[in-house]
Amino acid sequence: MLRRPSRDAFAVPGQPWACIQIARKQVVASQPLHENDTVIAEHFLRRWRSAGLIDDGAVERIGAWEAAHRRPLWLWALSGMGALAIGLGLVAVVAANWEEIPAGAKLAADLLLTGLCAGFVFVAWQRDREWPRELGALLLFGLVIGSIALVGQVYQLQSDPWQALVTWLALATPFLALVTFSRLVGALWFAAAVLTWFSAYEPLERLIGSLASSAARGDLFLLLLYLPACLLVIVAVLRRRWPPAEDQGELMLKLAVAGLVGAVSTTVVAIDSRLVSQVAPVEIWLGTAATLLAATALWIGGSATQRRPMIALLGVSFGIWAAALLLARAWSAEQKAGFEAIFGLLFIVYWAAIGWLAAHAGQRVLFGLAFTVIAMRLLILYLEAIGGLTATGLGLIGGGVLCLVLTWIGWRLTRRLGRGAIP
Structure with a gap:
């Protein structure tokens, strides 16, 4: 990867800085490129030059800088193998004589x-x-x-x-x-x-279960999925507020939000598949408290442009999670098909909200992921609704057509998002 060049390194005469910034986001990083990475960078440089984003002079300056800072990948690999061999050798010697x-x-x-x-x-x-x-x-x-x-x-x-x-x-x-x-x-x-x-799952379950009466106790697995995501959001926000650790806190916040999305999605799927026997009322109350603490941390620990999308995602996640728990308590075996349809719709609504927030934040990758997850869930619902070998074959054909159509729609929306056409 390239070291961060100065703004003047991209200042090509006759081309606005806003246009060149598109290339800069792809090229700029914090460490020198290895040899294989250089090939990838040269590929992008040729694409940008063909698109008129940079001229031949900029390509030559970037190439000359990279040639002066290139690090041979094979030397790094050889040194890494040597260090690994020494470490494994020491472990082997100690393990062979451990008892003595x-x-x-x-x-x-x-x-x-x-x-x-x-x-x-x-x-x-x-x-x-x-x-x-x-x-x-x-x-x-x-x-x-x-x-x-x-x-x-x-x-x-x-x-x-x-x-x-x-x-x-x-x-x-x-x-x-x-x-x-x-x-x-x-x-x-x-x-x-x-x-x-998660290694402390059993003592945590006993601790939380002691807060509820014996008649109201249930499976706390879904709560123990949701709570750590909220707690780590708080830790990540506090970490991000310290300037030297801002980048580290930003990554931890992204991981915590990904865990939150995973916890909510798992909750909906687990309840839909009846993998949870009973839901305790204490889960919703503790989930509410954790969500409010995480929302407060996000509100205090960021600017308006940063905190609003995160708080919105947190609110949607809690709403879907709580709705799934309430539906689990009302589950009826006589109305199994209806509940499965509701949970399928709940899953799609959740990821549609994620896609909408990603579109407004300009996150193309997250928008594409949300669209793909929705398409896969629709395909699963489509296949679950059919039966018999002939119907299955026709369903697979129809499902394939559905995937292709959704792929085309997703590609068009992603292109519009890249041009800023999605409001």
């Missing part, structure tokens, strides 16, 4: 390695060395959970996995929050939090 190593030596070696890594992270942080700091913090993040596992093995501690994971996050979160700002570490931090949440 005294417990004190294991703990001392682990403490020494962890301390050296922590010192390396501290020095890199003081000297403002970005990638050494990020990679060191990531390694330290892994060493902390390894140390917890080692202590548990040496002292034969009998505890549930979720307790070790909670301890891991409690120890690692302070230094991750202080010294890491990259999107990679943010994504792995996010994944660790989600893993910890």
Whole structure:
């Protein structure tokens, strides 16, 4: 990828900056290109030159800059293979002699390695060395959970996995929050939090179940899908408010919103398929509280242009999620077909709302995804409504035609969205 060039590097005489900015969004990034990426960039440069977005002079300047900053991919691959081989060799040697190593030596070696890594992270942080700091913090993040596992093995501690994971996050979160700002570490931090949440499913279910009477208790799986998404939205907004970690917080917010959409979609599908036995009233109340907290964080933590689409998506998600839970409580086996149609329509309405919000925000990829999901759901409903071999064959033909028609419509809408024709 190319380093961020100056505005003058794209200032082609006779062409407005607004037009050149289209090319800049595709070319500009934060690191030099590898060899394979250079081929891709040259392909786009030829396309933009053919379209008249940039002239030959701009192509030559970009090509000359890239030639001076090219990094051979094979050297990176070779060095990575060497580092991996050394790591695997050390693991193999230690594993082969694990039983013969005294417990004190294991703990001392682990403490020494962890301390050296922590010192390396501290020095890199003081000297403002970005990638050494990020990679060191990531390694330290892994060493902390390894140390917890080692202590548990040496002292034969009998505890549930979720307790070790909670301890891991409690120890690692302070230094991750202080010294890491990259999107990679943010994504792995996010994944660790989600893993910890679902590893504690049973104690969380018991805790929430204790808030409800025995007659009102039900399957809390859907609530435990929805709650972490709202909580991570709050964490991501707080993270985004710190300027050095703004990019990391932005990625975490996108992941949290994706989790929210996934949780709501899973809720509708799970209830439609009767994978949930009973829904407790406490779910809706706790979901309401979590949604209000997330909406408050979004309202405080962003500008009007940023917060309105997010709050709108949050509100639509909660509305569909709550409606699905209420329908689950009213489910009737005698009216199974009617309820399945309602849940299918509810799923389509939800993704149609996502597509509408994406169109207004100019998010072509999200709009295309929403349109595709709706098309697939319509196809499934179409195939579920038919029966028999002949009808199935005709249904497949009709479903294929439906997919082609929807693809054509989606392509036309996406092109209009790219030109800003969708209001």
